[in-house]
Amino acid sequence: MANRWIIRSENEKLSFFMIKKEVYKTIAVLVSLLLVVLLGLIVGIDMIPIHDVINYLFNLAPIENDFALGELRLPRVLSGMVVGASLAVAGLIVQGIIRNPLASPDVIGVTSGASVAAVLFLTYLSDSMGVQWTPVFAVIGAIITFFIIYLFSLHPSITANRIVLIGIGLASLANALIMYILVMSASFSSERAYLWLIGSLYGVSWLETISSFVSFIVLFIIIMWSKRKFELYSYGDAVAMQLGLNLKRFRILFLFFSSLLCGLSVAVAVGIGFIGLLTPHISRRIVRNHTSLLFITTAGIGAILVLLADWIARIAFQPLDIPAGVFTSGIGAPFFIYLLIKKRNSL
Amino acid sequence: MCEIKINVKDITLSYGDSTVIDSLNLAIPKGKITVFIGRNGCGKSTLLHAIARLLKPQTGSVFLDDRNILKMKSKEVAKKLAILPQSPIAPEGVTVEQLVKQGRYPYQSTFKQWTMEYETALNHALTVTNMTELKDRNVYELSGGQRQRAWIALNLAQNTDTILLDEPTTYLDLTHQIEILDLLYDLNREENRTIVMVLHDINLACRYADHLVAIKNQKVYCQGAPEKMITRENIEHIYGLKCRIGVDSQFGTPICFPDGKGRKIN
Ligand SMILES: Nc1ncnc2c1ncn2[C@@H]1O[C@H](COP(=O)(O)OP(=O)(O)OP(=O)(O)O)[C@@H](O)[C@H]1O
Numbered sequence: 314m315a316n317r318w319i320i321r322s323e324n325e326k327l328s329f330f331m332i333k334k335e336v337y338k339t340i341a342v343l344v345s346l347l348l349v350v351l352l353g354l355i356v357g358i359d360m361i362p363i364h365d366v367i368n369y370l371f372n373l374a375p376i377e378n379d380f381a382l383g384e385l386r387l388p389r390v391l392s393g394m395v396v397g398a399s400l401a402v403a404g405l406i407v408q409g410i411i412r413n414p415l416a417s418p419d420v421i422g423v424t425s426g427a428s429v430a431a432v433l434f435l436t437y438l439s440d441s442m443g444v445q446w447t448p449v450f451a452v453i454g455a456i457i458t459f460f461i462i463y464l465f466s467l468h469p470s471i472t473a474n475r476i477v478l479i480g481i482g483l484a485s486l487a488n489a490l491i492m493y494i495l496v497m498s499a500s501f502s503s504e505r506a507y508l509w510l511i512g513s514l515y516g517v518s519w520l521e522t523i524s525s526f527v528s529f530i531v532l533f534i535i536i537m538w539s540k541r542k543f544e545l546y547s548y549g550d551a552v553a554m555q556l557g558l559n560l561k562r563f564r565i566l567f568l569f570f571s572s573l574l575c576g577l578s579v580a581v582a583v584g585i586g587f588i589g590l591l592t593p594h595i596s597r598r599i600v601r602n603h604t605s606l607l608f609i610t611t612a613g614i615g616a617i618l619v620l621l622a623d624w625i626a627r628i629a630f631q632p633l634d635i636p637a638g639v640f641t642s643g644i645g646a647p648f649f650i651y652l653l654i655k656k657r658n659s660l
Numbered sequence: 661m662c663e664i665k666i667n668v669k670d671i672t673l674s675y676g677d678s679t680v681i682d683s684l685n686l687a688i689p690k691g692k693i694t695v696f697i698g699r700n701g702c703g704k705s706t707l708l709h710a711i712a713r714l715l716k717p718q719t720g721s722v723f724l725d726d727r728n729i730l731k732m733k734s735k736e737v738a739k740k741l742a743i744l745p746q747s748p749i750a751p752e753g754v755t756v757e758q759l760v761k762q763g764r765y766p767y768q769s770t771f772k773q774w775t776m777e778y779e780t781a782l783n784h785a786l787t788v789t790n791m792t793e794l795k796d797r798n799v800y801e802l803s804g805g806q807r808q809r810a811w812i813a814l815n816l817a818q819n820t821d822t823i824l825l826d827e828p829t830t831y832l833d834l835t836h837q838i839e840i841l842d843l844l845y846d847l848n849r850e851e852n853r854t855i856v857m858v859l860h861d862i863n864l865a866c867r868y869a870d871h872l873v874a875i876k877n878q879k880v881y882c883q884g885a886p887e888k889m890i891t892r893e894n895i896e897h898i899y900g901l902k903c904r905i906g907v908d909s910q911f912g913t914p915i916c917f918p919d920g921k922g923r924k925i926n
Pocket residue numbers: 675680698699700701702703704705706707
């Protein structure tokens with residue numbers, strides 16, 4: 314048939330179905346991502362010519378600016394991608410599970426929960442254990458917050474929209490806690506936490522970059538493994554259940570996935586708001602009938618948005634380096650208000 | 661006596677403290693159309709959900725071909741029994757084909773997404789429900805009747821020999837009601853599938869059902885062939901409404917004319 318590809322191996326052990334148009338759109342998103350990556354590598358305070366970038370990336374010839382490219386821009390761009398993609402996919406999952414387009418890890422307070430745990434760790438434990446454990450604590454914080462929200466959601470009178478309100482409450486509570494910890498702790502350790510909290514993508518290390526990049530890829534593959542469940546769940550509890558989906562197990566599994574994604578992004582940079590909320594709204598418009606492609610598109614667009622925000626933050630206010638979160642929130646917050654107004658009747 | 665497809669034994673269903681169905685017993689005949697009737701809120705949907713293991717009973721159990729469905733794997737049940745819930749909601753933007761494909765979920769695995777067999781089942785489901793031409797349409801752009809046919813196609817793609825439907829004709833105009841019921845009738849008579857559904861229109865229930873089950877006071881109030889069961893007394897007891905019973909001149913099935921107010925023409 315004309316508008317689709319059907320791929321089958323001879324013994325039918327492998328068989329897939331794709332709509333051509335959606336494949337093309339996904340490829341377009343990935344190509345745009347590549348362009349944005351190149352933009353971030355080439356254009357900065359000074360320009361690095363594209364042939365130098367290519368020479369460096371493929372190790373063809375030594376280049377003049379290898380410090381700016383290799384130690385500053387490349388890790389920054391790569392970790393920006395990880396942060397954007399993780400937040401976006403986490404947002405897609407959370408919106409899917411709560412079945413509410415207003416939800417996202419930062420809106421329901423999970424990002425703040427992750428931050429509390431990380432700040433606690435940085436101020437009290439990092440001296441004895443070492444800073445590299447921060448991501449683990451961020452993930453634990455995210456899981457605990459998700460678990461609290463999940464417990465609330467089990468109560469029959471808690472509608473999906475109320476979960477958002479509960480999450481907003483949890484987020485303010487978490488922020489208050491962070492303030493408290495910062496004020497009460499010794500100044501040198503709180504400074505470390507403070508720097509991390511306002512953390513722009515400036516100065517991420519290669520170690521952080523590589524480990525978060527690899528974690529993201531592994532996690533993404535695991536999520537894709539169960540994406541068929543995610544798709545079925547969107548048809549409603551009764552339909553999903555009658556087709557054999559275990560709802561409870563599914564929800565816990567996917568909340569766990571999004572906790573890991575959140576923790577991952579928080580560990581790299583905090584305060585990049587609203588990517589999780591915004592991105593799925595864009596990607597769901599682009600891909601509607603293919604879950605794997607939807608996940609890939611979401612990750613791609615999330616990465617594009619963060620990279621663009623970070624690039625503008627880096628370029629537009631030289632010599633200041635403004636955190637990328639300022640821009641994502643600048644677009645995201647009005648969009649959130651717009652969604653609230655549009656959906657006010659169902660709250 | 662004919663063969664039994666589903667055996668409901670001593671089942672008690674409740675939400676929190678309020679019991680909706682109380683130690684109910686029911687046998688649903690194989691290869692027949694069974695219709696549940698009863699007042700709003702008497703527990704028809706609740707019972708249907710419990711039969712499809714969407715709701716766990718407080719006590720009692722449901723046997724499908726003599727096997728306890730609560731002890732079967734959920735995907736295994738999904739290959740034998742399908743249910744169409746009352747007014748299901750499709751995710752935004754999906755096409756009819758995508759919706760119907762969900763019915764293959766119990767058969768799919770990570771790498772086996774779309775074998776020939778799945779495609780055959782999908783095409784069969786679309787053909788029978790007359791949806792082939794609409795398969796690329798957005799579900800939200802369909803009429804109520806077409807949408808309902810799409811959901812029934814999902815159940816057919818599931819390829820089960822038992823299909824439960826909760827008020828499949830609600831919100832449909834007369835033409836579409838008949839269209840859906842005719843479709844279900846064909847599925848029953850031509851493909852020998854067991855159909856169990858909730859209907860509110862007694863006259864249509866009498867015309868299509870082989871077996872009628874009235875639910876009242878948390879139990880089965882009475883059951884049997886419509887022509888035996890639909891009497892003045894029974895209707896009055898089930899619905900609390902007086903009526904007169906006539907006969908459909910074409911089908912010979914009972915028709916119920918409710919008493920009450922209204923215009924009178926001499
Ligand atoms: N999820 C629920 N939580 C609590 N009570 C419920 C729930 N679903 C149904 N009930 C109650 O259980 C009783 C039976 O409901 P059910 O939906 O089974 O009735 P029904 O016979 O299908 O009604 P209708 O003809 O209106 O569809 C009603 O009193 C209803 O209020």
